Amino acid sequence: MTETHGTVDSEVAVPHYEKWSTVPRYLLTRTQHAELDLPRTPSGRVAARVTGKDFKGKRATFDLFDVRESTPTRTGVARLLASDPALYTCGHCGAHDERPTNARLYGSPLLCSTCFDADRIAVAQQRARNTRADQTTWARKVLADPSAVWVHVHKEPRVRAGDGGPRCPVWTVTAVDATRAWVLRMVVRPNGARAANAPASAVDEATAAKRIARKLGGRRIVAWDYAHAEPLIRWAKQGGRPVVHDFRDALHDRLVGWRGLVDRRGHVVHTCVSPGRADRLLVATVRMAEITSAADDHRALLVADPGATVVDIAGRPESALRLHAILRAVGVVVGDAEPTLVEVPDAGGMVRLRILCHRDGVVRTGPLGDATEDA
Ligand SMILES: [Zn+2]
Incomplete structure:
Protein backbone atom coordinates (compact mmCIF):
# COMPACT_ATOMS: atom_id res chain seq x y z
CA MET A 1 0.00 0.00 0.00
CA THR A 2 1.14 3.52 -0.62
CA GLU A 3 0.46 6.41 1.70
CA THR A 4 -1.50 8.43 -0.82
CA HIS A 5 -3.73 5.90 -2.52
CA GLY A 6 -4.54 3.25 0.07
CA THR A 7 -5.29 -0.32 -0.86
CA VAL A 8 -8.36 -1.41 -2.75
CA ASP A 9 -11.10 -2.76 -0.49
CA SER A 10 -11.86 -6.11 -2.12
CA GLU A 11 -15.56 -6.22 -1.18
CA VAL A 12 -16.62 -2.91 -2.64
CA ALA A 13 -13.56 -2.06 -4.72
CA VAL A 14 -12.80 1.31 -3.08
CA PRO A 15 -9.44 2.44 -1.67
CA HIS A 16 -8.86 1.57 1.98
CA TYR A 17 -6.67 3.66 4.28
CA GLU A 18 -5.07 2.29 7.45
CA LYS A 19 -4.56 5.67 9.13
CA TRP A 20 -6.39 8.97 9.28
CA SER A 21 -3.14 10.75 8.46
CA THR A 22 -2.94 9.08 5.04
CA VAL A 23 -6.45 10.09 3.92
CA PRO A 24 -6.39 12.85 1.24
CA ARG A 25 -8.01 16.16 2.19
CA TYR A 26 -10.89 15.83 -0.27
CA LEU A 27 -12.16 12.62 1.37
CA LEU A 28 -14.37 13.24 4.41
CA THR A 29 -16.75 11.21 6.55
CA ARG A 30 -20.40 12.13 6.79
CA THR A 31 -19.75 13.85 10.15
CA GLN A 32 -16.79 15.79 8.76
CA HIS A 33 -19.01 17.11 5.95
CA ALA A 34 -21.46 18.39 8.58
CA GLU A 35 -18.61 19.96 10.62
CA LEU A 36 -17.30 22.13 7.76
CA ASP A 37 -17.57 25.87 8.50
CA LEU A 38 -19.88 25.91 5.49
CA PRO A 39 -21.44 22.46 6.01
CA ARG A 40 -22.21 20.13 3.12
CA THR A 41 -24.17 16.94 2.52
CA PRO A 42 -22.10 14.07 1.07
CA SER A 43 -23.12 12.28 -2.09
CA GLY A 44 -24.42 8.78 -1.55
CA ARG A 45 -21.37 7.19 -3.17
CA VAL A 46 -18.71 5.79 -0.81
CA ALA A 47 -15.38 6.84 -2.35
CA ALA A 48 -13.05 5.10 0.13
CA ARG A 49 -12.82 3.70 3.66
CA VAL A 50 -10.47 4.30 6.55
CA THR A 51 -9.73 2.24 9.62
CA GLY A 52 -8.75 4.49 12.48
CA LYS A 53 -9.70 5.69 15.94
CA ASP A 54 -13.06 7.34 16.54
CA PHE A 55 -13.48 10.31 18.90
CA LYS A 56 -13.58 7.90 21.86
CA GLY A 57 -10.27 6.37 20.82
CA LYS A 58 -11.84 3.12 19.66
CA ARG A 59 -10.74 1.62 16.33
CA ALA A 60 -13.43 1.44 13.67
CA THR A 61 -13.87 1.58 9.90
CA PHE A 62 -15.47 4.70 8.41
CA ASP A 63 -16.97 5.45 5.00
CA LEU A 64 -15.36 8.36 3.18
CA PHE A 65 -17.07 10.54 0.59
CA ASP A 66 -15.55 12.81 -2.04
CA VAL A 67 -16.26 16.38 -0.90
CA ARG A 68 -16.22 17.52 -4.54
CA GLU A 69 -19.36 15.45 -5.12
CA SER A 70 -21.18 16.91 -2.09
CA THR A 71 -23.88 19.58 -2.02
CA PRO A 72 -24.50 22.54 0.39
CA THR A 73 -26.78 21.82 3.35
CA ARG A 74 -29.99 23.77 3.79
CA THR A 75 -28.60 25.57 6.87
CA GLY A 76 -29.82 29.18 6.91
CA VAL A 77 -27.45 32.16 6.61
CA ALA A 78 -28.29 33.44 10.11
CA ARG A 79 -27.26 30.13 11.66
CA LEU A 80 -24.09 29.91 9.58
CA LEU A 81 -23.10 33.44 10.68
CA ALA A 82 -23.79 32.50 14.31
CA SER A 83 -21.19 29.71 14.38
CA ASP A 84 -17.98 30.46 16.32
CA PRO A 85 -15.08 31.27 13.91
CA ALA A 86 -12.55 30.59 16.67
CA LEU A 87 -13.22 26.88 16.30
CA TYR A 88 -11.88 27.07 12.76
CA THR A 89 -8.90 29.36 13.42
CA CYS A 90 -5.41 28.10 14.23
CA GLY A 91 -4.03 29.68 17.40
CA HIS A 92 -0.48 29.75 15.98
CA CYS A 93 -0.49 30.55 12.28
CA GLY A 94 -3.95 32.12 12.15
CA ALA A 95 -5.10 29.92 9.27
CA HIS A 96 -8.88 29.75 8.86
CA ASP A 97 -9.42 26.08 8.20
CA GLU A 98 -12.70 24.86 6.69
CA ARG A 99 -12.57 21.99 9.15
CA PRO A 100 -12.57 22.48 12.94
CA THR A 101 -9.08 22.93 14.41
CA ASN A 102 -9.23 20.20 16.99
CA ALA A 103 -5.58 19.47 17.61
CA ARG A 104 -4.23 20.55 20.99
CA LEU A 105 -0.82 20.03 22.58
CA TYR A 106 0.22 20.64 26.18
CA GLY A 107 -2.36 23.28 26.91
CA SER A 108 -1.60 25.26 23.75
CA PRO A 109 -4.46 26.86 21.81
CA LEU A 110 -6.38 25.08 19.07
CA LEU A 111 -4.00 24.36 16.24
CA CYS A 112 -4.19 23.40 12.61
CA SER A 113 -2.70 19.99 11.92
CA THR A 114 0.52 21.49 10.52
CA CYS A 115 1.10 23.66 13.59
CA PHE A 116 0.28 20.67 15.78
CA ASP A 117 3.04 18.67 14.04
CA ALA A 118 5.46 21.61 14.22
CA ASP A 119 4.76 22.01 17.93
CA ARG A 120 5.31 18.32 18.58
CA ILE A 121 8.63 18.49 16.69
CA ALA A 122 9.70 21.58 18.66
CA VAL A 123 8.89 19.89 21.98
CA ALA A 124 10.86 16.78 20.95
CA GLN A 125 13.80 18.94 19.82
CA GLN A 126 13.85 20.78 23.12
CA ARG A 127 13.97 17.47 24.98
CA ALA A 128 16.80 16.33 22.68
CA ARG A 129 18.67 19.57 23.39
CA ASN A 130 18.50 18.91 27.13
CA THR A 131 19.77 15.34 26.67
CA ARG A 132 22.63 16.60 24.50
CA ALA A 133 23.96 18.73 27.33
CA ASP A 134 24.10 15.61 29.55
CA GLN A 135 26.13 13.76 26.92
CA THR A 136 28.57 16.65 26.61
CA THR A 137 29.10 16.61 30.37
CA TRP A 138 29.72 12.86 30.25
CA ALA A 139 32.22 13.21 27.39
CA ARG A 140 34.15 15.93 29.23
CA LYS A 141 34.36 13.83 32.36
CA VAL A 142 35.45 10.65 30.61
CA LEU A 143 38.13 12.55 28.64
CA ALA A 144 39.44 13.97 31.90
CA ALA A 250 28.15 2.76 26.18
CA LEU A 251 29.10 5.22 23.45
CA HIS A 252 26.20 4.25 21.18
CA ASP A 253 23.61 5.56 23.62
CA ARG A 254 25.71 8.62 24.41
CA LEU A 255 26.35 9.48 20.76
CA VAL A 256 22.70 9.01 19.76
CA GLY A 257 21.76 11.33 22.62
CA TRP A 258 24.33 13.91 21.60
CA ARG A 259 23.30 13.82 17.96
CA GLY A 260 19.74 14.36 19.24
CA LEU A 261 18.05 14.16 15.85
CA VAL A 262 14.28 14.43 15.67
CA ASP A 263 12.51 13.20 12.54
CA ARG A 264 9.68 14.95 10.72
CA ARG A 265 7.10 13.11 12.79
CA GLY A 266 8.61 14.41 16.00
CA HIS A 267 10.24 11.08 16.91
CA VAL A 268 13.77 10.92 18.30
CA VAL A 269 16.15 9.04 15.99
CA HIS A 270 17.52 6.19 18.11
CA THR A 271 20.23 4.83 15.84
CA CYS A 272 23.52 6.04 14.45
CA VAL A 273 26.46 4.51 12.64
CA SER A 274 29.32 3.09 14.69
CA PRO A 275 32.64 4.94 14.37
CA GLY A 276 34.13 1.46 13.85
CA ARG A 277 37.57 1.70 15.51
CA ALA A 278 38.88 2.73 18.94
CA ASP A 279 40.56 5.95 17.72
CA ARG A 280 37.35 6.96 15.96
CA LEU A 281 35.34 6.28 19.13
CA LEU A 282 37.69 8.75 20.80
CA VAL A 283 37.10 11.28 18.01
CA ALA A 284 33.34 10.97 18.55
CA THR A 285 33.83 11.54 22.29
CA VAL A 286 36.02 14.62 21.70
CA ARG A 287 33.34 16.05 19.39
CA MET A 288 30.68 15.34 22.01
CA ALA A 289 32.78 17.16 24.61
CA GLU A 290 32.65 20.34 22.48
CA ILE A 291 35.90 21.40 24.10
CA THR A 292 36.60 24.26 21.70
CA SER A 293 33.55 26.05 23.03
CA ALA A 294 34.24 25.14 26.65
CA ALA A 295 33.70 27.95 29.10
CA ASP A 296 36.17 28.93 31.79
CA ASP A 297 34.59 26.56 34.26
CA HIS A 298 35.71 23.68 32.06
CA ARG A 299 39.34 24.67 31.92
CA ALA A 300 40.47 21.37 33.36
CA LEU A 301 39.35 19.72 30.15
CA LEU A 302 41.98 21.51 28.16
CA VAL A 303 44.43 19.44 30.13
CA ALA A 304 42.79 16.21 29.06
CA ASP A 305 42.26 17.29 25.48
CA PRO A 306 44.18 15.11 23.01
CA GLY A 307 45.64 18.23 21.43
CA ALA A 308 47.35 19.57 24.53
CA THR A 309 49.31 18.48 27.54
CA VAL A 310 50.38 20.05 30.82
CA VAL A 311 53.94 20.60 31.87
CA ASP A 312 54.06 20.90 35.66
CA ILE A 313 57.14 22.51 37.13
CA ALA A 314 58.11 22.78 40.79
CA GLY A 315 61.29 24.55 41.80
CA ARG A 316 62.99 27.93 42.13
CA PRO A 317 61.10 30.85 40.53
CA GLU A 318 64.05 31.69 38.20
CA SER A 319 64.28 28.11 36.93
CA ALA A 320 60.56 27.88 36.36
CA LEU A 321 60.46 31.15 34.45
CA ARG A 322 63.51 30.18 32.38
CA LEU A 323 61.89 26.89 31.40
CA HIS A 324 58.70 28.72 30.49
CA ALA A 325 60.69 31.11 28.32
CA ILE A 326 62.41 28.22 26.54
CA LEU A 327 59.14 26.43 25.86
CA ARG A 328 57.58 29.64 24.56
CA ALA A 329 60.61 30.31 22.35
CA VAL A 330 60.20 26.96 20.61
CA GLY A 331 56.50 27.65 20.11
CA VAL A 332 54.90 24.92 22.20
CA VAL A 333 53.16 27.05 24.85
CA VAL A 334 49.43 27.48 24.37
CA GLY A 335 48.27 31.10 24.41
CA ASP A 336 50.34 34.14 25.34
CA ALA A 337 49.35 34.69 28.96
CA GLU A 338 52.20 35.52 31.35
CA PRO A 339 53.25 32.60 33.60
CA THR A 340 51.61 32.45 37.01
CA LEU A 341 53.85 31.23 39.79
CA VAL A 342 52.15 29.64 42.77
CA GLU A 343 54.14 29.52 45.98
CA VAL A 344 54.36 26.08 47.53
CA PRO A 345 53.53 26.43 51.25
CA ASP A 346 56.35 25.71 53.72
CA ALA A 347 58.82 24.85 50.98
CA GLY A 348 61.40 27.60 51.38
CA GLY A 349 60.50 29.77 48.40
CA MET A 350 59.70 26.89 46.00
CA VAL A 351 57.05 27.63 43.39
CA ARG A 352 54.78 25.64 41.13
CA LEU A 353 54.20 26.58 37.50
CA ARG A 354 51.79 24.85 35.25
CA ILE A 355 52.18 25.33 31.48
CA LEU A 356 49.70 24.18 28.89
CA CYS A 357 51.57 22.99 25.81
CA HIS A 358 50.63 21.86 22.34
CA ARG A 359 50.89 18.21 21.53
CA ASP A 360 51.42 16.97 17.97
CA GLY A 361 51.51 20.53 16.67
CA VAL A 362 47.85 21.14 17.47
CA VAL A 363 47.31 24.85 18.00
CA ARG A 364 44.94 25.73 20.79
CA THR A 365 44.27 28.90 22.66
CA GLY A 366 42.53 29.23 25.96
CA PRO A 367 43.14 29.94 29.60
CA LEU A 368 45.44 27.72 31.55
CA GLY A 369 43.46 25.62 33.94
CA ASP A 370 44.10 23.77 37.11
CA ALA A 371 44.57 20.12 36.27
CA THR A 372 43.17 19.01 39.57
CA GLU A 373 39.88 20.83 39.04
CA ASP A 374 37.03 18.45 38.42
CA ALA A 375 35.16 19.21 35.22
ZN1 LIG B 1 -1.55 26.64 12.15
Whole structure:
Protein backbone atom coordinates (compact mmCIF):
# COMPACT_ATOMS: atom_id res chain seq x y z
CA MET A 1 0.00 0.00 0.00
CA THR A 2 1.14 3.52 -0.62
CA GLU A 3 0.46 6.41 1.70
CA THR A 4 -1.50 8.43 -0.82
CA HIS A 5 -3.73 5.90 -2.52
CA GLY A 6 -4.54 3.25 0.07
CA THR A 7 -5.29 -0.32 -0.86
CA VAL A 8 -8.36 -1.41 -2.75
CA ASP A 9 -11.10 -2.76 -0.49
CA SER A 10 -11.86 -6.11 -2.12
CA GLU A 11 -15.56 -6.22 -1.18
CA VAL A 12 -16.62 -2.91 -2.64
CA ALA A 13 -13.56 -2.06 -4.72
CA VAL A 14 -12.80 1.31 -3.08
CA PRO A 15 -9.44 2.44 -1.67
CA HIS A 16 -8.86 1.57 1.98
CA TYR A 17 -6.67 3.66 4.28
CA GLU A 18 -5.07 2.29 7.45
CA LYS A 19 -4.56 5.67 9.13
CA TRP A 20 -6.39 8.97 9.28
CA SER A 21 -3.14 10.75 8.46
CA THR A 22 -2.94 9.08 5.04
CA VAL A 23 -6.45 10.09 3.92
CA PRO A 24 -6.39 12.85 1.24
CA ARG A 25 -8.01 16.16 2.19
CA TYR A 26 -10.89 15.83 -0.27
CA LEU A 27 -12.16 12.62 1.37
CA LEU A 28 -14.37 13.24 4.41
CA THR A 29 -16.75 11.21 6.55
CA ARG A 30 -20.40 12.13 6.79
CA THR A 31 -19.75 13.85 10.15
CA GLN A 32 -16.79 15.79 8.76
CA HIS A 33 -19.01 17.11 5.95
CA ALA A 34 -21.46 18.39 8.58
CA GLU A 35 -18.61 19.96 10.62
CA LEU A 36 -17.30 22.13 7.76
CA ASP A 37 -17.57 25.87 8.50
CA LEU A 38 -19.88 25.91 5.49
CA PRO A 39 -21.44 22.46 6.01
CA ARG A 40 -22.21 20.13 3.12
CA THR A 41 -24.17 16.94 2.52
CA PRO A 42 -22.10 14.07 1.07
CA SER A 43 -23.12 12.28 -2.09
CA GLY A 44 -24.42 8.78 -1.55
CA ARG A 45 -21.37 7.19 -3.17
CA VAL A 46 -18.71 5.79 -0.81
CA ALA A 47 -15.38 6.84 -2.35
CA ALA A 48 -13.05 5.10 0.13
CA ARG A 49 -12.82 3.70 3.66
CA VAL A 50 -10.47 4.30 6.55
CA THR A 51 -9.73 2.24 9.62
CA GLY A 52 -8.75 4.49 12.48
CA LYS A 53 -9.70 5.69 15.94
CA ASP A 54 -13.06 7.34 16.54
CA PHE A 55 -13.48 10.31 18.90
CA LYS A 56 -13.58 7.90 21.86
CA GLY A 57 -10.27 6.37 20.82
CA LYS A 58 -11.84 3.12 19.66
CA ARG A 59 -10.74 1.62 16.33
CA ALA A 60 -13.43 1.44 13.67
CA THR A 61 -13.87 1.58 9.90
CA PHE A 62 -15.47 4.70 8.41
CA ASP A 63 -16.97 5.45 5.00
CA LEU A 64 -15.36 8.36 3.18
CA PHE A 65 -17.07 10.54 0.59
CA ASP A 66 -15.55 12.81 -2.04
CA VAL A 67 -16.26 16.38 -0.90
CA ARG A 68 -16.22 17.52 -4.54
CA GLU A 69 -19.36 15.45 -5.12
CA SER A 70 -21.18 16.91 -2.09
CA THR A 71 -23.88 19.58 -2.02
CA PRO A 72 -24.50 22.54 0.39
CA THR A 73 -26.78 21.82 3.35
CA ARG A 74 -29.99 23.77 3.79
CA THR A 75 -28.60 25.57 6.87
CA GLY A 76 -29.82 29.18 6.91
CA VAL A 77 -27.45 32.16 6.61
CA ALA A 78 -28.29 33.44 10.11
CA ARG A 79 -27.26 30.13 11.66
CA LEU A 80 -24.09 29.91 9.58
CA LEU A 81 -23.10 33.44 10.68
CA ALA A 82 -23.79 32.50 14.31
CA SER A 83 -21.19 29.71 14.38
CA ASP A 84 -17.98 30.46 16.32
CA PRO A 85 -15.08 31.27 13.91
CA ALA A 86 -12.55 30.59 16.67
CA LEU A 87 -13.22 26.88 16.30
CA TYR A 88 -11.88 27.07 12.76
CA THR A 89 -8.90 29.36 13.42
CA CYS A 90 -5.41 28.10 14.23
CA GLY A 91 -4.03 29.68 17.40
CA HIS A 92 -0.48 29.75 15.98
CA CYS A 93 -0.49 30.55 12.28
CA GLY A 94 -3.95 32.12 12.15
CA ALA A 95 -5.10 29.92 9.27
CA HIS A 96 -8.88 29.75 8.86
CA ASP A 97 -9.42 26.08 8.20
CA GLU A 98 -12.70 24.86 6.69
CA ARG A 99 -12.57 21.99 9.15
CA PRO A 100 -12.57 22.48 12.94
CA THR A 101 -9.08 22.93 14.41
CA ASN A 102 -9.23 20.20 16.99
CA ALA A 103 -5.58 19.47 17.61
CA ARG A 104 -4.23 20.55 20.99
CA LEU A 105 -0.82 20.03 22.58
CA TYR A 106 0.22 20.64 26.18
CA GLY A 107 -2.36 23.28 26.91
CA SER A 108 -1.60 25.26 23.75
CA PRO A 109 -4.46 26.86 21.81
CA LEU A 110 -6.38 25.08 19.07
CA LEU A 111 -4.00 24.36 16.24
CA CYS A 112 -4.19 23.40 12.61
CA SER A 113 -2.70 19.99 11.92
CA THR A 114 0.52 21.49 10.52
CA CYS A 115 1.10 23.66 13.59
CA PHE A 116 0.28 20.67 15.78
CA ASP A 117 3.04 18.67 14.04
CA ALA A 118 5.46 21.61 14.22
CA ASP A 119 4.76 22.01 17.93
CA ARG A 120 5.31 18.32 18.58
CA ILE A 121 8.63 18.49 16.69
CA ALA A 122 9.70 21.58 18.66
CA VAL A 123 8.89 19.89 21.98
CA ALA A 124 10.86 16.78 20.95
CA GLN A 125 13.80 18.94 19.82
CA GLN A 126 13.85 20.78 23.12
CA ARG A 127 13.97 17.47 24.98
CA ALA A 128 16.80 16.33 22.68
CA ARG A 129 18.67 19.57 23.39
CA ASN A 130 18.50 18.91 27.13
CA THR A 131 19.77 15.34 26.67
CA ARG A 132 22.63 16.60 24.50
CA ALA A 133 23.96 18.73 27.33
CA ASP A 134 24.10 15.61 29.55
CA GLN A 135 26.13 13.76 26.92
CA THR A 136 28.57 16.65 26.61
CA THR A 137 29.10 16.61 30.37
CA TRP A 138 29.72 12.86 30.25
CA ALA A 139 32.22 13.21 27.39
CA ARG A 140 34.15 15.93 29.23
CA LYS A 141 34.36 13.83 32.36
CA VAL A 142 35.45 10.65 30.61
CA LEU A 143 38.13 12.55 28.64
CA ALA A 144 39.44 13.97 31.90
CA ASP A 145 39.59 10.49 33.47
CA PRO A 146 43.17 9.23 33.04
CA SER A 147 42.05 5.62 33.50
CA ALA A 148 39.66 5.79 30.54
CA VAL A 149 40.50 3.81 27.44
CA TRP A 150 38.47 3.58 24.22
CA VAL A 151 38.17 0.03 22.95
CA HIS A 152 36.74 -1.61 19.87
CA VAL A 153 36.39 -5.19 18.70
CA HIS A 154 35.80 -5.62 15.00
CA LYS A 155 34.68 -9.09 14.01
CA GLU A 156 35.21 -10.02 10.41
CA PRO A 157 35.70 -13.07 8.26
CA ARG A 158 38.41 -11.16 6.47
CA VAL A 159 41.03 -13.80 5.78
CA ARG A 160 40.48 -16.12 2.89
CA ALA A 161 42.58 -19.20 2.47
CA GLY A 162 44.10 -19.85 -0.95
CA ASP A 163 41.82 -20.75 -3.85
CA GLY A 164 38.63 -19.54 -2.24
CA GLY A 165 38.89 -21.89 0.73
CA PRO A 166 37.07 -21.33 4.02
CA ARG A 167 37.49 -17.98 5.72
CA CYS A 168 38.94 -17.70 9.16
CA PRO A 169 37.00 -15.30 11.35
CA VAL A 170 39.30 -12.88 13.15
CA TRP A 171 38.66 -10.17 15.70
CA THR A 172 40.59 -6.94 15.42
CA VAL A 173 40.94 -5.38 18.86
CA THR A 174 41.95 -1.73 19.13
CA ALA A 175 42.34 0.54 22.16
CA VAL A 176 43.47 4.15 22.55
CA ASP A 177 43.70 6.50 25.50
CA ALA A 178 42.62 10.14 25.67
CA THR A 179 46.01 11.29 24.37
CA ARG A 180 45.34 9.35 21.14
CA ALA A 181 48.15 6.91 21.93
CA TRP A 182 47.47 3.31 20.89
CA VAL A 183 47.20 1.14 23.96
CA LEU A 184 46.52 -2.01 22.02
CA ARG A 185 46.21 -3.20 18.45
CA MET A 186 45.96 -6.91 17.81
CA VAL A 187 44.24 -9.54 15.73
CA VAL A 188 42.68 -12.39 17.70
CA ARG A 189 41.88 -15.83 16.34
CA PRO A 190 38.83 -17.10 18.22
CA ASN A 191 38.93 -20.54 19.77
CA GLY A 192 37.97 -23.20 17.27
CA ALA A 193 39.10 -21.22 14.22
CA ARG A 194 41.67 -23.01 12.09
CA ALA A 195 45.03 -21.43 12.75
CA ALA A 196 46.19 -22.25 9.22
CA ASN A 197 43.75 -19.75 7.72
CA ALA A 198 44.44 -16.91 10.14
CA PRO A 199 46.98 -14.15 9.48
CA ALA A 200 50.43 -14.77 10.91
CA SER A 201 50.07 -11.94 13.41
CA ALA A 202 46.86 -13.35 14.92
CA VAL A 203 47.07 -14.54 18.50
CA ASP A 204 44.86 -17.13 20.18
CA GLU A 205 42.34 -16.19 22.85
CA ALA A 206 44.55 -17.24 25.76
CA THR A 207 47.39 -14.98 24.58
CA ALA A 208 44.88 -12.19 23.92
CA ALA A 209 43.50 -12.55 27.46
CA LYS A 210 46.95 -12.12 28.98
CA ARG A 211 47.78 -9.12 26.82
CA ILE A 212 44.41 -7.45 27.46
CA ALA A 213 44.67 -7.98 31.20
CA ARG A 214 48.14 -6.41 31.14
CA LYS A 215 47.20 -3.41 28.96
CA LEU A 216 43.60 -2.75 29.96
CA GLY A 217 43.23 -4.35 33.41
CA GLY A 218 41.94 -1.89 36.00
CA ARG A 219 41.09 0.71 33.35
CA ARG A 220 37.68 2.19 32.59
CA ILE A 221 36.66 0.99 29.14
CA VAL A 222 34.50 2.96 26.73
CA ALA A 223 33.06 0.71 24.00
CA TRP A 224 30.38 1.16 21.37
CA ASP A 225 27.94 -1.10 23.22
CA TYR A 226 27.93 -4.15 25.47
CA ALA A 227 28.38 -6.54 22.54
CA HIS A 228 31.71 -4.85 21.80
CA ALA A 229 32.75 -4.61 25.45
CA GLU A 230 31.86 -8.19 26.33
CA PRO A 231 34.86 -10.05 24.80
CA LEU A 232 37.27 -7.59 26.42
CA ILE A 233 35.56 -7.92 29.80
CA ARG A 234 35.76 -11.70 29.48
CA TRP A 235 39.38 -11.82 28.32
CA ALA A 236 40.62 -9.34 30.95
CA LYS A 237 38.94 -11.47 33.61
CA GLN A 238 40.53 -14.63 32.20
CA GLY A 239 43.85 -12.83 32.19
CA GLY A 240 43.49 -12.11 35.92
CA ARG A 241 42.97 -8.29 35.82
CA PRO A 242 39.38 -7.23 35.13
CA VAL A 243 38.53 -3.99 33.37
CA VAL A 244 36.19 -1.38 34.85
CA HIS A 245 32.96 -1.51 32.85
CA ASP A 246 29.85 0.60 33.32
CA PHE A 247 26.79 0.32 31.06
CA ARG A 248 26.47 4.11 31.24
CA ASP A 249 29.72 4.39 29.26
CA ALA A 250 28.15 2.76 26.18
CA LEU A 251 29.10 5.22 23.45
CA HIS A 252 26.20 4.25 21.18
CA ASP A 253 23.61 5.56 23.62
CA ARG A 254 25.71 8.62 24.41
CA LEU A 255 26.35 9.48 20.76
CA VAL A 256 22.70 9.01 19.76
CA GLY A 257 21.76 11.33 22.62
CA TRP A 258 24.33 13.91 21.60
CA ARG A 259 23.30 13.82 17.96
CA GLY A 260 19.74 14.36 19.24
CA LEU A 261 18.05 14.16 15.85
CA VAL A 262 14.28 14.43 15.67
CA ASP A 263 12.51 13.20 12.54
CA ARG A 264 9.68 14.95 10.72
CA ARG A 265 7.10 13.11 12.79
CA GLY A 266 8.61 14.41 16.00
CA HIS A 267 10.24 11.08 16.91
CA VAL A 268 13.77 10.92 18.30
CA VAL A 269 16.15 9.04 15.99
CA HIS A 270 17.52 6.19 18.11
CA THR A 271 20.23 4.83 15.84
CA CYS A 272 23.52 6.04 14.45
CA VAL A 273 26.46 4.51 12.64
CA SER A 274 29.32 3.09 14.69
CA PRO A 275 32.64 4.94 14.37
CA GLY A 276 34.13 1.46 13.85
CA ARG A 277 37.57 1.70 15.51
CA ALA A 278 38.88 2.73 18.94
CA ASP A 279 40.56 5.95 17.72
CA ARG A 280 37.35 6.96 15.96
CA LEU A 281 35.34 6.28 19.13
CA LEU A 282 37.69 8.75 20.80
CA VAL A 283 37.10 11.28 18.01
CA ALA A 284 33.34 10.97 18.55
CA THR A 285 33.83 11.54 22.29
CA VAL A 286 36.02 14.62 21.70
CA ARG A 287 33.34 16.05 19.39
CA MET A 288 30.68 15.34 22.01
CA ALA A 289 32.78 17.16 24.61
CA GLU A 290 32.65 20.34 22.48
CA ILE A 291 35.90 21.40 24.10
CA THR A 292 36.60 24.26 21.70
CA SER A 293 33.55 26.05 23.03
CA ALA A 294 34.24 25.14 26.65
CA ALA A 295 33.70 27.95 29.10
CA ASP A 296 36.17 28.93 31.79
CA ASP A 297 34.59 26.56 34.26
CA HIS A 298 35.71 23.68 32.06
CA ARG A 299 39.34 24.67 31.92
CA ALA A 300 40.47 21.37 33.36
CA LEU A 301 39.35 19.72 30.15
CA LEU A 302 41.98 21.51 28.16
CA VAL A 303 44.43 19.44 30.13
CA ALA A 304 42.79 16.21 29.06
CA ASP A 305 42.26 17.29 25.48
CA PRO A 306 44.18 15.11 23.01
CA GLY A 307 45.64 18.23 21.43
CA ALA A 308 47.35 19.57 24.53
CA THR A 309 49.31 18.48 27.54
CA VAL A 310 50.38 20.05 30.82
CA VAL A 311 53.94 20.60 31.87
CA ASP A 312 54.06 20.90 35.66
CA ILE A 313 57.14 22.51 37.13
CA ALA A 314 58.11 22.78 40.79
CA GLY A 315 61.29 24.55 41.80
CA ARG A 316 62.99 27.93 42.13
CA PRO A 317 61.10 30.85 40.53
CA GLU A 318 64.05 31.69 38.20
CA SER A 319 64.28 28.11 36.93
CA ALA A 320 60.56 27.88 36.36
CA LEU A 321 60.46 31.15 34.45
CA ARG A 322 63.51 30.18 32.38
CA LEU A 323 61.89 26.89 31.40
CA HIS A 324 58.70 28.72 30.49
CA ALA A 325 60.69 31.11 28.32
CA ILE A 326 62.41 28.22 26.54
CA LEU A 327 59.14 26.43 25.86
CA ARG A 328 57.58 29.64 24.56
CA ALA A 329 60.61 30.31 22.35
CA VAL A 330 60.20 26.96 20.61
CA GLY A 331 56.50 27.65 20.11
CA VAL A 332 54.90 24.92 22.20
CA VAL A 333 53.16 27.05 24.85
CA VAL A 334 49.43 27.48 24.37
CA GLY A 335 48.27 31.10 24.41
CA ASP A 336 50.34 34.14 25.34
CA ALA A 337 49.35 34.69 28.96
CA GLU A 338 52.20 35.52 31.35
CA PRO A 339 53.25 32.60 33.60
CA THR A 340 51.61 32.45 37.01
CA LEU A 341 53.85 31.23 39.79
CA VAL A 342 52.15 29.64 42.77
CA GLU A 343 54.14 29.52 45.98
CA VAL A 344 54.36 26.08 47.53
CA PRO A 345 53.53 26.43 51.25
CA ASP A 346 56.35 25.71 53.72
CA ALA A 347 58.82 24.85 50.98
CA GLY A 348 61.40 27.60 51.38
CA GLY A 349 60.50 29.77 48.40
CA MET A 350 59.70 26.89 46.00
CA VAL A 351 57.05 27.63 43.39
CA ARG A 352 54.78 25.64 41.13
CA LEU A 353 54.20 26.58 37.50
CA ARG A 354 51.79 24.85 35.25
CA ILE A 355 52.18 25.33 31.48
CA LEU A 356 49.70 24.18 28.89
CA CYS A 357 51.57 22.99 25.81
CA HIS A 358 50.63 21.86 22.34
CA ARG A 359 50.89 18.21 21.53
CA ASP A 360 51.42 16.97 17.97
CA GLY A 361 51.51 20.53 16.67
CA VAL A 362 47.85 21.14 17.47
CA VAL A 363 47.31 24.85 18.00
CA ARG A 364 44.94 25.73 20.79
CA THR A 365 44.27 28.90 22.66
CA GLY A 366 42.53 29.23 25.96
CA PRO A 367 43.14 29.94 29.60
CA LEU A 368 45.44 27.72 31.55
CA GLY A 369 43.46 25.62 33.94
CA ASP A 370 44.10 23.77 37.11
CA ALA A 371 44.57 20.12 36.27
CA THR A 372 43.17 19.01 39.57
CA GLU A 373 39.88 20.83 39.04
CA ASP A 374 37.03 18.45 38.42
CA ALA A 375 35.16 19.21 35.22
ZN1 LIG B 1 -1.55 26.64 12.15
